[in-house]
Amino acid sequence: MSFSFDVLGWDSPWADSFAPHAAGGLTPGRVVRVDRGQCDVAVSGGVTRADFSRLDVCTGDWVALSGLSVHAVLPRRTALVRASASGVSSGQVLAANVDVVAVVIPCEGTVDLGRAERLLALAWESGARPVVVLTKTDACPDVDQVRDEVAGVAIGVDVVATSSVAGTGLDTLTAELTGTVVLVGRSGVGKSTLATALTGVELAVQGVRAADGKGRHTTVRRELLPLRGARGVLIDTPGLRGVGLFDAEDGVARAFADIDALAADCRFGDCAHGGEPGCAVQEAIDAGLLPARRLDSYRKLVRENEWAAARTDARLRSERRAKERSFHRQLRNQWNRPGSGRR
Ligand SMILES: Nc1nc2c(ncn2[C@@H]2O[C@H](COP(=O)(O)OP(=O)(O)O)[C@@H](O)[C@H]2O)c(=O)[nH]1
Ligand SMILES: [Mg+2]
Ligand SMILES: [Zn+2]
Structure with a gap:
């Protein structure tokens, strides 16, 4: 697969941001996929595989390549961040430099409004524009009712009803999607099926668990793909089971503007x-x-x-204390070393 830099969102501010690296002879590229320690980077003329040891690289990042390794990550314009499960004092970046966060909610069963609110807070906090996508409307007896219910919790956000199976609502949705779009939502809500409809690229869709007990196909990586009609790119994500908020005070305020x-x-x-x-x-x-x-x-x-913030503060404090302790130990060792003049 090959991407044009225009479709990837390369513009003059990015070029400015990259200028010092260009002066150093480095190449610009956008991360389209991240695996353990390596990533696929779209560069002019194709996609290349690169190492990125010791750098925090995420799908959607613009990077400076030096040969086959990522030398630097350009400062992010937006970032979709959740509280990391490991409990370190940082969030986990799910996608970088996103313009639209599409919160995917299926029209089946009772709609989980609390989850929609949580995802909308996360979306607002990212700095990107949220949009709600209702999926599987073909399997829903009363789409209007679901739409009203969801619209009631999506203040200032467009709600678009779609069915990837019937092919309805996809044009309306496409019109909403420009730049870099990320799909977020629980596993099984229809993200990959929708991504396939929007990009034309066949993605791993969850099948019904086979009788032979074989595992289901699920999205395991965040992958960036060109949208149909060269309007931008789309990032499909694995289902988010836990979406803890991280430093999302503004996002919560926006999501609950009422x-x-x-x-x-x-x-x-x-x-x-x-x-x-x-x-x-x-x-x-x-x-x-x-x-x-x-x-x-x-x-x-x-x-x-607030709880996450307090925990982060506590952790930062203890990390700082540990650093201080090791610094003092170092000083002490220096003083006590033979020949240091102080024994
Ligand atoms: N009826 C119906 N089923 C859908 C639709 N979109 C997806 N599905 C089904 O929902 C299941 C999960 O879809 P998938 O795209 O893998 O969801 P993901 O986990 O969010 O990526 C699969 O069995 C799909 O066939 C739709 O528009 N209508
Ligand atoms: Mg999927
Ligand atoms: Zn009050």
Whole structure:
């Protein structure tokens, strides 16, 4: 597969950002796939495999190549980040330099609104524009009802109903997608099927588990592919089971802009909307203007975010302490070394 730099989103700000590397004789490229310690980089004229030891490289990054290794990662414009499962004091970057985050929600069973809210907070926090994609509408008896329900939690976000099987809604969706698009959502919601419809590239789609007990095909890597019609590129992601928020205060505020607006009228500036007097948010619930479920969801995400922040602070503090200790030890050893003049 080959990508044009225009389709990949190369523009004059990227060229400026790359200029010092160009002066050093390095080559620009965009990471289209990451494996253990190696990545595929789209360069002018094709895709090359490169090493990237000791660098934090993610699908979507623009990099400077020196031969067959990544020498530097250009500063990211946007990044989709979740709290890393390992508990280190950093987030895990799921995709870099994304313009549109498509939150994928299937029209089947009861819609998990809390999950939609969480993914929207993550999407807003990335700095990219969120859009909600409803999938599998062919299997849904009342798409309008689902759309209304989801629209109620997707403030300021377009909701597009699609069926990859029936081929409906795909033109409307395509019109929404420009630049670098990433699909996020739980495993099985139809991301890879949709990605195949939007790119024309056959992707691993989950099959029904075969009778012989063979494993299902699932997406295991984040992979960047050109969208049909040369309008941009798409990143398909493996299903996200856990999507912890990491440093996502602004994202939560954007995702809950309705509550944020109400909160401006609470009597106390630091109102937690948990029964304080003069709480405009509680009043809105009592008046039937805001679902209590949505406030619960908001408070849960705020608490989670605060907890993650506190944990990060604690970890950073202990990392700093460990560094200080080792520094003191080093000093001590230096002083105690024979010939240091102080024995
Ligand atoms: N009825 C219906 N099923 C779909 C549609 N899109 C995907 N599926 C099915 O949903 C399952 C999961 O799809 P997949 O694309 O692998 O989901 P992913 O895990 O999010 O990448 C597969 O069995 C698909 O055939 C659709 O538009 N309609
Ligand atoms: Mg998949
Ligand atoms: Zn309040």
